[in-house]
Amino acid sequence: MPKICLASYNQGKLKEFKDLLKGLKLELVTPIDLDLSMDVPEVGSSYADNAAIKARTFAHITGLVTLADDSGLEVEALDNAPGIFSARFNPKPGASDADRREYLLEQLKGYSQPWKARFHCTVAVAEPEGKLYFTQGFCEGEIIAEERGTHGFGYDPIFLFPELGQTMAELLMDKKNQISHRSIAVRKAIPIIRRLID
Ligand code: IMP
Numbered sequence: 001m002p003k004i005c006l007a008s009y010n011q012g013k014l015k016e017f018k019d020l021l022k023g024l025k026l027e028l029v030t031p032i033d034l035d036l037s038m039d040v041p042e043v044g045s046s047y048a049d050n051a052a053i054k055a056r057t058f059a060h061i062t063g064l065v066t067l068a069d070d071s072g073l074e075v076e077a078l079d080n081a082p083g084i085f086s087a088r089f090n091p092k093p094g095a096s097d098a099d100r101r102e103y104l105l106e107q108l109k110g111y112s113q114p115w116k117a118r119f120h121c122t123v124a125v126a127e128p129e130g131k132l133y134f135t136q137g138f139c140e141g142e143i144i145a146e147e148r149g150t151h152g153f154g155y156d157p158i159f160l161f162p163e164l165g166q167t168m169a170e171l172l173m174d175k176k177n178q179i180s181h182r183s184i185a186v187r188k189a190i191p192i193i194r195r196l197i198d
Helices: 011-020 047-062 083-088 097-108 173-179 181-197
Strands: 003-006 027-029 065-075 115-126 132-143 159-161
Touching: 003 011, 003 047, 011 065, 011 173, 011 181, 047 065, 047 115, 047 132, 065 083, 065 097, 065 181, 097 132, 115 181, 132 181, 173 181
Parallel strands: 003 027, 003 065
Antiparallel strands: 065 115, 115 132, 132 159
16 A cells, blocks of 8 residues: 655644545554654744645655645734744743643733634645645634633634534544544645555
8 A cells, every 4th residue: 555654743633634534545654653753843934834844854754745734723813823833832841732722811811702713724745856735724713711622632622613612622533524624624635645646
């Protein structure tokens, strides 16, 4: 079976990627499977730059078609912050996802609700020779002050879908993978991956 590399160390993302790609006749390998421990600095100024850096780096090292994403949460009241800085949105060294959620809620104190927000995902698919392809996905919702749900990762427990009355963390992965920013971007990338491995 052809192999592709999923360039992420984020266990939450990897579970979602694997579920989204499970229908393809592919072997999915991660940097951890390959014993690669690399800190790829996310120094780009856009989601696409950062996704490209990750996809290109691992495509070059592994010689495999490689998929990476860069994603983030954009909160309207905060001028779309944290955006590409979502994974680092807390000045405390070693901050956890829970610390970042708490920090976000502190920043939102004083702004009136609803706190409209959206998740963004840019997927980059890189060929070993360096050629890149991009897709994007978004999903709209709002930030709530109380955490709800235990699934998912990151900001999921405080990201509400008002029309469902559920947070992202209350959705089972099947449902998250029907509507999330990442699922939309990955579904758009599937025909590209198919073409590259054929
Ligand atoms: P990066 O793409 O590795 O820069 O990380 C993106 C960050 O955005 C994650 O560490 C999370 O904090 C946040 N994020 C991205 N996608 C999701 C999601 O599906 N749920 C919750 N948080 C997310």
